[in-house]
Amino acid sequence: MDGADRSGEGLAVEERIEQRIGAWPADAGEARALQERLAPLVRQEALDTGAVSLVAGLDVAYAPGDDRLVAAAVVLAAPEWEAVDSATVVSRPRFPYVPGLFAFREAPALLEAVAQLRTAPDALVCDGFGLAHPRRFGLACHVGLALDRPVLGVGKTPFVGRADAPAPERSSWTPLLDGGEVVGRCLRTRSGVKPVYVSVGHRVDLPSATALTLRLTPHYRLPEPVRQADRLCRKRLAAA
DNA sequence: GCGACAG
């Protein structure tokens, strides 16, 4: 009754992250070492995507002038994917932008936004990558381990690896290969439109991540949750 | 050594 086991309530987000995924890195070297240490903890498992009814989308917008950023988390409900909950957080980057260390920049604010949600999503979608990362531990993996929930990453441009162009029809895909390893899929979410790159974050496997991404793209190239989160953080940034 | 490099 003294709050010793209140699951991190009242703690700073960075402290909660430390509880879940380790000490906060002081520099890029430590950050890379942390990723290498955590990468083996990512679990790939089948997800019953048909049973998924609440999906959260995560995204961040940056202020042009100062160093403010706004992180947004939006929860959408199947089957129409209308927004049922959302939260935004105004923060500052705690890490410089370094390709491959992207998560140290955005994850703290994103996790804080997720913590403010009143609805627990069945799965989350990040604007970025998971295993399709130099050390197999991108943003979606950071978020997945921190929350211990199913998370997948959907990127707009390739980062690591290469893939042949998938056929022009929606739902066609090709493996994203890096060093002879399948790290994700290049997936056509809309016929005749530039494909996206799907990868595993945590507690989901590639087939499930692909199926869920297709279910989340009934109208546009990017998953509906990510689009909504993008809209919200931009709007919040303009208002602030 | 050089280039490329999620958002």
Place this chain on the structure above:
DNA sequence: ATCTTGTCGC
């Protein structure tokens, strides 16, 4: 990510 107008096409 953000800076930026119009323009072509469904």
